[in-house]
Amino acid sequence: MASERTIGRLSLYRRALLRLQVEERRPFVYSHELAGLTAVSAAQVRRDLMSIGYSGSPNRGYDIGELVRSIAEQLDDPSGQGMAVVGVGNLGRAIINYVSRQRPRLAVGAAFDKDPDKAGRVIQGCRVYSLERMPDVVREQRIQVGLISVPAGAAQDAADRLVAAGVSGILNFAPASVHVPAHVFSEDLDLITTLEKVAYFARVGKGSER
């Protein structure tokens, strides 16, 4: 199985490749170009692509269409993966909208909110259910990934409910760490902490410790 870093880089390569394909209508790319677009070394690009059984031609580079398909075989579930959002405030709505536009294949199939007034509504094309419906909806829609966009104080409860319902991956946007069992893959994407870091180094300057 590939490591977290390799998976992250394959996702970055695909992002760059899709851009070259759609915006520049390019059929081929050299490893050094892909390296420049993704801030990865050319040698690393070649190693990663070799690891998914792919090597470019010295003359033309890599066939972009084939490479996108090879990466998709590695990253994507051919039968699709269900995803759900917990918490449909402003951030939750923006996430549903953004993900659906950027990656139609990863579109969010269901949303959950504790507000009874939101249950039953359709937000950004996505139906909102009460938290109590989560076990049923997760099972029926075969949802594997949960995105948490609730306030800090409700984040752990949202994670507990998702795990109990059978979700095996969590992306947590709430400004609070959540604890999950060892079999669940969980990642925090914390806007405020990252922003405070950028603000700090913008002020004091980049030191030698970077």
Added chain:
Amino acid sequence: MASERTIGRLSLYRRALLRLQVEERRPFVYSHELAGLTAVSAAQVRRDLMSIGYSGSPNRGYDIGELVRSIAEQLDDPSGQGMAVVGVGNLGRAIINYVSRQRPRLAVGAAFDKDPDKAGRVIQGCRVYSLERMPDVVREQRIQVGLISVPAGAAQDAADRLVAAGVSGILNFAPASVHVPAHVFSEDLDLITTLEKVAYFARVGKGSER
């Protein structure tokens, strides 16, 4: 100067401390509690707090109010730091709104958009300017940090304009890496790449390589 990791952890501690203070009205906290809330070891918590000149009492732990002030002295600019967003689509609006609610001190003071219909409008309490106004507005409002929330194809141009206007920190939400000069601190916060990673490990399970 503190390292990137230390700054990130101090920001996490503050987040947890503010929660304890506001939601639980707690006056004191032990290092092991703070460790549990932030997924950091208790020894690391004590080292980090020692590094900002702070040690807790063995009986009562750390004074939360004092600790929040000490971290603020380290992280925050006492005169405030100007921030601006480039790109006020759905994601840009959500970012302006979210940051203002979570950290009023870091509120976004200006926004820029290439759409002439948006210039002059006020979105989420934040005035929108044309891209051409950026050099003046950045200077007048002493903006140090730029947040990029434009489509992939416009990300590098947004970064170039921010750097030319004098910004020294960039938080890039666009799904494309940007290149900045060595004196500028830049960080990508890439939702789609992170989501693809979570989706992958949700599907194949967490391996021993983590």
